Amino acid sequence: MQTRVIESTDPTSILQASGILASGGLVVFPTETVYGIGASLANEEALKHIYQAKGRPSNNPLIIHIAHQDILPTLVTSITPLEQKLIDLFWPGPLTIIFPKQAHVSSVASGGLDTIAVRMPSHPVAHALLETLGSPIAAPSANISGRPSATTGSDAFVDLQGSVDLIIDDGISSGGLESTVIRIINDTIHILRPGTITKEVLKEKTGAEVIYAEKADDLHASPGTQYRHYAPNAPLILCESMEALLSRAQQEKELGHTVGVLTTTENKGSYINYEPYVYNLGSRTNLAEVSQHIYIGLRFFNTTPVDIILGETFPPEDLGRAIMDKLTKASQA
Numbered sequence: 001m002q003t004r005v006i007e008s009t010d011p012t013s014i015l016q017a018s019g020i021l022a023s024g025g026l027v028v029f030p031t032e033t034v035y036g037i038g039a040s041l042a043n044e045e046a047l048k049h050i051y052q053a054k055g056r057p058s059n060n061p062l063i064i065h066i067a068h069q070d071i072l073p074t075l076v077t078s079i080t081p082l083e084q085k086l087i088d089l090f091w092p093g094p095l096t097i098i099f100p101k102q103a104h105v106s107s108v109a110s111g112g113l114d115t116i117a118v119r120m121p122s123h124p125v126a127h128a129l130l131e132t133l134g135s136p137i138a139a140p141s142a143n144i145s146g147r148p149s150a151t152t153g154s155d156a157f158v159d160l161q162g163s164v165d166l167i168i169d170d171g172i173s174s175g176g177l178e179s180t181v182i183r184i185i186n187d188t189i190h191i192l193r194p195g196t197i198t199k200e201v202l203k204e205k206t207g208a209e210v211i212y213a214e215k216a217d218d219l220h221a222s223p224g225t226q227y228r229h230y231a232p233n234a235p236l237i238l239c240e241s242m243e244a245l246l247s248r249a250q251q252e253k254e255l256g257h258t259v260g261v262l263t264t265t266e267n268k269g270s271y272i273n274y275e276p277y278v279y280n281l282g283s284r285t286n287l288a289e290v291s292q293h294i295y296i297g298l299r300f301f302n303t304t305p306v307d308i309i310l311g312e313t314f315p316p317e318d319l320g321r322a323i324m325d326k327l328t329k330a331s332q333a
């Protein structure tokens with residue numbers, strides 16, 4: 001299959017993309033978090049093609065994207081008052097909520113579970129595509145399973161050329177990290193996947209109890225969190241301090257290894273000996289900037305001859321928690 005790329009500024013992009021989805025094809029589209037690889041929820045064959053294109057295990061469910069709140073009751077069996085409050089507060093935006101699914105919703109999309117993940121994206125292109133298609137789009141992140149998510153149209157092209165019909169290129173994603181995935185159990189918010197909407201914000205805005213799903217049972221409920229994730233080609237080692245990073249870099253150099261460094265604006269100057277294989281994620285005082293560049297940074301090293309990547313760590317609070325979740329998983333690959 002030939003993959004076409006169309007700029008989001010092309011006035012025909014939405015109509016073309018919606019036509020492809022309606023006839024069972026796959027379209028990569030931008031969202032405010034990362035790019036998604038979408039298929040019409042109504043077309044089970046197309047849903048299966050998403051798993052094939054990504055090399056994704058069939059028990060790792062997809063996120064269902066909707067344009068309007070009134071579509072939700074047609075997909076799920078119940079919406080609790082706390083869930084409704086979260087919807088009113090955070091939709092459209094980067095919050096995915098797990099609901100019990102109605103029987104007619106394809107179990108291909110739900111990975112065989114009796115629940116589904118739903119979100120309403122705020123990105124104008126994603127919204128326009130959902131509006132024009134007039135029905136939900138199932139879309140995981142637009143990357144080969146296990147690799148860093150795609151936050152530019154060209155990164156999606158690198159992974160998915162030949163296996164999707166169209167990529168709508170809108171440049172760099174504003175968020176850079178995937179949506180926060182939550183599930184409500186007994187009026188407590190369980191964070192199954194940390195993201196841009198933080199534990200602190202969820203707690204402050206809802207007044208509800210919020211916990212990270214760390215128990216094996218909870219993690220089991222979000223199958224995606226068990227798999228290898230976000231991995232660059234070279235191994236990533238996280239170093240707790242600049243001293244630790246510099247000393248490890250020296251050791252690696254002595255072993256004849258080419259070293260890459262994933263750093264921040266504040267510390268970049270200390271790694272001058274490792275240029276040009278140094279990537280600056282942004283300022284430590286602006287974690288939104290760091291989030292936006294995580295996947296671009298990890299993918300940058302795939303275009304270099306580095307044997308090993310040494311990365312800085314971040315305090316695991318607020319957005320730092322989601323950043324560390326991604327970096328830790330990338331380093332465990």
Ligand code: TXA
Binds near residue numbers: 179193
């Ligand atoms: O920001 C995002 O969420 C992006 C954009 C494209 O919307 N999408 C995305 O999808 O990150 P994906 O497929 O890469 O991640 C979906 C996550 C996985 O960890 C999956 O296991 C979890 O959501 N998930 C989906 N359905 C679930 C369910 N029924 N129960 C528990 N977890 C679920």
Ligand code: MG
Binds near residue numbers: 141149
């Ligand atoms: Mg993903």
